Amino acid sequence: MTAGRGDRAAPPSPEGQWDVRFADAAAAKGWESLCRQARENTYRAWLTMRTDPRPATETQRQHRLKGTLAHGPYRGHTCEQWQIEVTGGGRLWYLIDTARDTCWITYAGTAHPRATDR
Template sequence: MSPKRGDDVPPPPIDDEWRLRFATNEAAKGWGELCAEAPGNSRRCFEALRSSPASNSDPDRQHRLRGRLATATLGGTTYPQWEYEVTAGGRVRYLIDEPRHTVHLVYASTRHPKDTDS
C-alpha cells in the first residue's frame, strides 16, 4: 500500500527493530480503528511487534496461534502466525518473516476473530 496525502508517517525501524507491514487493506483499516479506539494499547502492540514479535513474556497478550491457525501463507510462503490482544476484543494477527526481519499484519480489528471460537 502506497502512502498518500493525509496518511500517518510510520517511524522507520532502527538498529535491530523489526519492520512492520500491512499484508491486507483490511488489516490497515482495522489498525486505524484500533488506534482510534485504544491508542495506548495499540502503541504498546506496535512497540512489542517492532522489538520482539515472537516474545513469550506475556502469553495472555501475545502468543503463537495453534492448530490450523499456527501458520499462514503470504505470497506463496508459509510463516508462523501470532496474535496480539490489543483490547478485550481487539486483536492483531501477524506473520513473522524471519529472513526479512519483517512482521506482516494480516488481521487487525476491534472485534475478536470468530475462527478461534469452538
C-alpha cells in the same frame, strides 16, 4: 499499500528491530479502528511487534495462534502467526517473516476474530 496525502508517516525500523507492515487493506482499515478505540494499547502492540515479536515466554496477551491458524502464507512462504490482545475483544494477528525481518499484520480489529471461535 502506498501511502498518500494525509496518511501517517511510519518511521523506518532501526537496526535490530522489525519492520511492521499490513498484509492487506482490511488489516490497515482494522488498524485505524483499533487506533481510534485504544490508541495507547495499539501503540504498545506496535512497539512489541517491532522489538519482540516472538517472545521467549508467551503471555495471555501475546501468543502464537494454534492449530491451522499457527501458520500463514505470505509471498510464497509459510510464516508463524501470532496474536496480541490489544483490548478485551480487540486483536492483532501477524505473521513473522524472518527472511525480511518483517511482521505482516494479517488481522486487526476491535472485535474478537471469529476464526478462533471453535
